[in-house]
Amino acid sequence: MNRLLGITLALSALLILVGCEGEEALETPNVTYEVTDNGATLVLDWDAVPDVDGYYIYADDVLIDSTTALTYDATVPAMVYGVSAYLGEDESAADEVDCTPVETANITVYGNSDPDPAHPSGIGFMADGSCVTLALSEPTNHPDIDFYFDDANFANLTIVSPGDHVPPYNDEENATAASGTDYAALEIAAALGNYITQRTVNNNAVLSFWIDPDADGWNNVTDHFGKIKVVSVSGATAPFTAVLNVAYQPIPGLRWVVTQ
Amino acid sequence: MIKIATLLALVACLTIIGCQPPEGMAGPTQEEFDALKAQVETLQADVEAMNMAMDSFVEEYNKHVEKYHKGGTVVPKTPTTGGVKPPTQK
Numbered sequence: 001m002n003r004l005l006g007i008t009l010a011l012s013a014l015l016i017l018v019g020c021e022g023e024e025a026l027e028t029p030n031v032t033y034e035v036t037d038n039g040a041t042l043v044l045d046w047d048a049v050p051d052v053d054g055y056y057i058y059a060d061d062v063l064i065d066s067t068t069a070l071t072y073d074a075t076v077p078a079m080v081y082g083v084s085a086y087l088g089e090d091e092s093a094a095d096e097v098d099c100t101p102v103e104t105a106n107i108t109v110y111g112n113s114d115p116d117p118a119h120p121s122g123i124g125f126m127a128d129g130s131c132v133t134l135a136l137s138e139p140t141n142h143p144d145i146d147f148y149f150d151d152a153n154f155a156n157l158t159i160v161s162p163g164d165h166v167p168p169y170n171d172e173e174n175a176t177a178a179s180g181t182d183y184a185a186l187e188i189a190a191a192l193g194n195y196i197t198q199r200t201v202n203n204n205a206v207l208s209f210w211i212d213p214d215a216d217g218w219n220n221v222t223d224h225f226g227k228i229k230v231v232s233v234s235g236a237t238a239p240f241t242a243v244l245n246v247a248y249q250p251i252p253g254l255r256w257v258v259t260q
Numbered sequence: 261m262i263k264i265a266t267l268l269a270l271v272a273c274l275t276i277i278g279c280q281p282p283e284g285m286a287g288p289t290q291e292e293f294d295a296l297k298a299q300v301e302t303l304q305a306d307v308e309a310m311n312m313a314m315d316s317f318v319e320e321y322n323k324h325v326e327k328y329h330k331g332g333t334v335v336p337k338t339p340t341t342g343g344v345k346p347p348t349q350k
Contacts, residue, residue, distance in 0.1 A: 112341050152341035166343035167308055175350055198347035210350075217350070 026092035029055060029083045033097050035220040038192050039255035042074040042081065044097065049085040058082035058094055060258075077187040077256035101226060101247035101257050102129030111151030112136055114239035122148040122162075122169070125211065125224070129248040142169040146211055147176075149201065151238035159207070159228075161197035163215060173197060173215035176207040176228070183229035183245065189255040192218055201242055203233045208257075220253030227257045 029046035036043055046055070048070055057065040059078035066086075074081050082094030110119035122134035124144040134141040136148060145162040148169065159176055162169035176199045177190035189208035199207065211224040226248040233242045247259050288296070322334040 150341070150344060153344045160344060161348075164345050164347065166304070166345055173348060173350070175348070192350065195350045196347050197350075198344065212350070 026052060026085050026087055026090055028093045028095050029085050031083050031095040031097060033081075033251075035251060035253040037075075038218050039220070039223075039225060039253050040075065040188065040191075042097065042099065042251075042254060042256070044072045044074055044081060044083060046070055046083055046095070049092065052085040052087045052092075054086060056084045056086055056091065056094070058084070058096075077258050079258050099249070099251055099254060099256050099258070101249045101259055103245065103247045103259060104131035105245045106231070107131055107133060107244045107246060109133055109149045109242050109244065111149050111157050111235075111238050111240040113152040114241075119239075119241075121150075122146075123244075123246075125226075125248050129250045131246045131248065136169070145169045146172065146174055147209070149240075149242065150198075151240050154198075154200070157201045157233055157235075157238075157240040157242055159199055159201050164197050171215060172211065172213045174209065174211050174213075175199075176209045179206045179208045179227065181206055183227065183247075184260050186227050187256065187258045189225040189227060189249075189257050191255075201230055201233055203230060205230045208255075218253065223253050225249050225253075225255045225257065227259075 027049045029049055031044055031046045033045070034043045035041070044057075049055075054066050054068040055070075055072075056063055057067065057072050057074075058081065059074070059076060060080055061082070064076070065072070072083070077099075079100040080096050080098055082096040084094040085092040107123060109123060110116070110121050112121040114121065117135060117137050120133035120135045122136050122141060122145040123131055124134050124141075124146045125131055134145055136142075136145070142162070147159050148162060148165065149157055150160045151157045161172060161174045163171055163173050175195035175197045177194040177196070178199070179186050179190055181204050183206050186206055186208070189210070192210075195208070195210050201207075207228040207230070209226050209228055211226075212218075213222050226246060228247075229245040231243040231245055233240055235241055247257050249255070249257055325332040325334050
């Protein structure tokens with residue numbers, strides 16, 4: 001009798017253990033991307049996850065689409081795109097592509113007619129996407145200059161490509177485009193064809209910018225885009241001073257600049 | 261008939277000769293243009309070299325003043341503004 005009871009208890013315990021074992025979690029898709037369409041589209045690709053019904057697409061944590069394909073053309077700018085696999089009610093974790101621009105606030109720059117060597121007239125973007133000011137009088141800064149502010153050759157403060165200076169600070173052909181006045185509302189930098197390498201900096205203006213270090217038109221390897229908010233321009237005459245907020249898209253070639 | 265043909269040929273010849281630009285008015289040749297371009301580039305290089313020489317001279321002068329004439333007036337640093345080439349639209 002005791003033996004029968006023992007066997008019954010052991011079997012029951014085994015059944016309970018098997019029954020309580022958690023379901024195997026779905027594998028997370030491994031997402032890669034490519035920027036296309038002159039920077040307007042982010043093409044997401046991933047390897048197939050076995051035994052799933054399909055994949056969910058998220059933009060900034062909002063489910064926007066589902067697909068059974070292994071690629072998705074993201075054309076709506078967002079800060080973060082995510083892809084998860086699903087099987088019935090089960091869903092894997094999402095693999096995410098971070099498209100958030102790197103923001104630098106309250107950058108003070110001075111027109112290059114300003115004789116004070118402590119008043120920098122150049123700006124440059126570091127490897128991490130942050131923006132720093134650079135003194136033009138320091139030759140070691142010249143390779144890093146992405147734009148400089150000229151009020152010596154222009155009546156108004158003008159943002160100029162370093163390659164336009166005579167002699168050039170470097171060979172980059174960087175340019176800006178007018179993009180209204182609402183910094184937060186600008187979600188994609190201006191389309192190609194709207195940029196110029198010299199532009200007057202007006203109070204409260206928003207500019208799209210295009211860093212083209214090879215001066216070879218758009219590519220998704222070395223080019224970068226972003227936006228600039230001109231918080232203020234002070235001075236009735238040169239030398240002028242400007243305060244800027246800047247957002248830099250770290251993904252090469254992508255024109256998305258969603259900041260909120 | 262021959263007279264008319266001769267007259268027409270004469271008119272055509274005179275027209276062609278008459279339409280030739282006067283000497284020296286045909287604009288610069290490519291060679292002249294290239295020579296001018298080379299001259300401008302040489303001048304730009306010369307100006308840049310002079311600027312650098314002047315900067316170096318001013319720096320030396322200021323060092324001298326600071327070392328041997330305490331409180332003497334040094335040449336203030338002026339921003340090197342340079343020029344700007346025409347903008348590029350893209």
